[in-house]
Amino acid sequence: MNYLTQRLATFPLILLGVSVLVFVSIRLIPGDAITAMLGTEAGLLTPDQRASLAAYFGIDQPIYLQYGRWLVGLFSGDLGISVTYGRPVLAVILERFPLTLELALLSMVIALCVGIPAGVLAATRNEGPADLGIRVLAMLGQSTPSFVVGLVIIFVLSVVFGAVPPMGIFTPIYVNPLVNLSQLIFPAITLGFAFAASVTRISRSAMLDVLSDDYVRTARSKGASARSVIWRHAFPNALIPVVTLSGIEFGYLLGGAVIVEQIFALPGIGRLVLDAISQRDYALVEGCVLFIALNFLIVNLLVDLAYAALDPRIRLGGR
Amino acid sequence: MRILGAIARHPSGRIGAAIIAVYLLAAVLGAFGITPHDPLQQFRIDRLHAPSTTYWMGTDLLGRDATSRLMRGIGQSFVIAFASVAIATAAGTVIGLLAAWWGNLWDGILMRVMDVLLAFPAILLALLIIAIVGPGTFTSVAAIGIVYTPIFARVVRGPALSLKQRDFVDAARTFGSSQTFILTRHLLLNLVAPLTVQVTLALAWALLTEAGLSFLGLGTQPPSPSLGLMLSESRNLMERAPWLMLFPALVIMLGILGFNLTGDALRDILDPRTQGRAA
Numbered sequence: 189m190n191y192l193t194q195r196l197a198t199f200p201l202i203l204l205g206v207s208v209l210v211f212v213s214i215r216l217i218p219g220d221a222i223t224a225m226l227g228t229e230a231g232l233l234t235p236d237q238r239a240s241l242a243a244y245f246g247i248d249q250p251i252y253l254q255y256g257r258w259l260v261g262l263f264s265g266d267l268g269i270s271v272t273y274g275r276p277v278l279a280v281i282l283e284r285f286p287l288t289l290e291l292a293l294l295s296m297v298i299a300l301c302v303g304i305p306a307g308v309l310a311a312t313r314n315e316g317p318a319d320l321g322i323r324v325l326a327m328l329g330q331s332t333p334s335f336v337v338g339l340v341i342i343f344v345l346s347v348v349f350g351a352v353p354p355m356g357i358f359t360p361i362y363v364n365p366l367v368n369l370s371q372l373i374f375p376a377i378t379l380g381f382a383f384a385a386s387v388t389r390i391s392r393s394a395m396l397d398v399l400s401d402d403y404v405r406t407a408r409s410k411g412a413s414a415r416s417v418i419w420r421h422a423f424p425n426a427l428i429p430v431v432t433l434s435g436i437e438f439g440y441l442l443g444g445a446v447i448v449e450q451i452f453a454l455p456g457i458g459r460l461v462l463d464a465i466s467q468r469d470y471a472l473v474e475g476c477v478l479f480i481a482l483n484f485l486i487v488n489l490l491v492d493l494a495y496a497a498l499d500p501r502i503r504l505g506g507r
Numbered sequence: 508m509r510i511l512g513a514i515a516r517h518p519s520g521r522i523g524a525a526i527i528a529v530y531l532l533a534a535v536l537g538a539f540g541i542t543p544h545d546p547l548q549q550f551r552i553d554r555l556h557a558p559s560t561t562y563w564m565g566t567d568l569l570g571r572d573a574t575s576r577l578m579r580g581i582g583q584s585f586v587i588a589f590a591s592v593a594i595a596t597a598a599g600t601v602i603g604l605l606a607a608w609w610g611n612l613w614d615g616i617l618m619r620v621m622d623v624l625l626a627f628p629a630i631l632l633a634l635l636i637i638a639i640v641g642p643g644t645f646t647s648v649a650a651i652g653i654v655y656t657p658i659f660a661r662v663v664r665g666p667a668l669s670l671k672q673r674d675f676v677d678a679a680r681t682f683g684s685s686q687t688f689i690l691t692r693h694l695l696l697n698l699v700a701p702l703t704v705q706v707t708l709a710l711a712w713a714l715l716t717e718a719g720l721s722f723l724g725l726g727t728q729p730p731s732p733s734l735g736l737m738l739s740e741s742r743n744l745m746e747r748a749p750w751l752m753l754f755p756a757l758v759i760m761l762g763i764l765g766f767n768l769t770g771d772a773l774r775d776i777l778d779p780r781t782q783g784r785a786a
Binding site: 332485 | 519619620622623624626627628630631634635636637638639711715718719722723735738739741742745746749752756759760761763764767768771
């Protein structure tokens, strides 16, 4: 079977598996849904009231029927009602998502703008001082957790420059792009730091692979300039692993940077999940986790498609 | 032993191994209670004391010695990291081997289940597990272990599939070796090299994930010292007591760096194709 058709065929299967996992794991949480919803007041219910509530929410039915109903609801965009917000889960998620998307895009732009030139430079100066310096920096970047970078940035801003990054109320980009950018740039740098380090490492090793290929030697020997050999002949082929890595990292970032959003007090998807977990808002946890996994799967699928477009050997089913 | 020698000769491997050795020493000393002070004792008059000869890395808001707490915290992080990676390695290896060996339907089922687990960002899957079981050391171990299992299954399945086709496996089958013998002796032994690299790198991720979880307050619970928690607690004090942030941050970073450097060195040593490729 062709690689792409195979990939597209398993996609709904994996999605179904994810939905089962999310559904089952939420129901594994100790305590019943009615107590979770009403808190201590659940103790005041008579057995009859409890039973009618259970019938109302459908939790008196067998688990596979409950799952079926939940799944049918999913297709019509019904993820349930968030107890904390008193609104449909999907609406709450979609309200938070633009921030997470913007943050992920900004971080990726930073990572690619820093990582690709650094990686290519290191590869062309293989074993030279520039290569060594870049490798050490990339290694350090990859080993520094985002929360360390974030805290250092806040420390430098507040203690050294006496400026507190604007936190608290978030301004969307369509209201005031400048304020929006000033709120997102430091979190984006924080996330872009390790991301840039991975891009650097993968660009370097991909370029090294390509630069030792025969066709690059041919290009050199027919007199192509060094710049043309690097950017026109070698670079497009070195791009494939970079695209894969960036896509996967981007997919992770769309899941919300739980820790960085927490440090910079940004109301994105990551903070939403964390708060939902601590407030035991299970419909919201369920919805968020499903939404994040779906994003991640779609991005991965797109990465695979891009990969196939860049590499004819995969497109033609040579796997 | 040969591999330790090779690491010692590898420039970045040497640094990585040295860092791990120092951390192991600190963890063992901490576990036996050989710390400058009791990590839980509160020296009330010396609260937020700057680093000095008595308190090498200062004291926190409750007057507890940061050095002693860091030593104990390293031990805690290492126990969680090693235990969770052990779980992930064992589970992932068994799943990957069986998927490759049984093939067809079983391969499809097992690897799709792994794909489902991989569809969740690591920290999110860990959060979900913690939401179900409640935070604590055991939960952290289980959560991180489950999160990294699919990666090991994938690392094992690929090479196991190609080993399965090799002549020596056929030969072993013809002269009647049992399945278990072939799986452990012929397949598993040949997978030790890629697994070693993966284990070392997974230890770096596990340290990172553990620190992240306890930074969020969902990992090791107070009053037990933990690196992530110490860093998180330092946030509101960074202007008055920057050392409370500096030392845990450095300790977490260097620990991850140590495993990353060693992992890269091992990859260089064990896989000649990538010689000098890893930064």
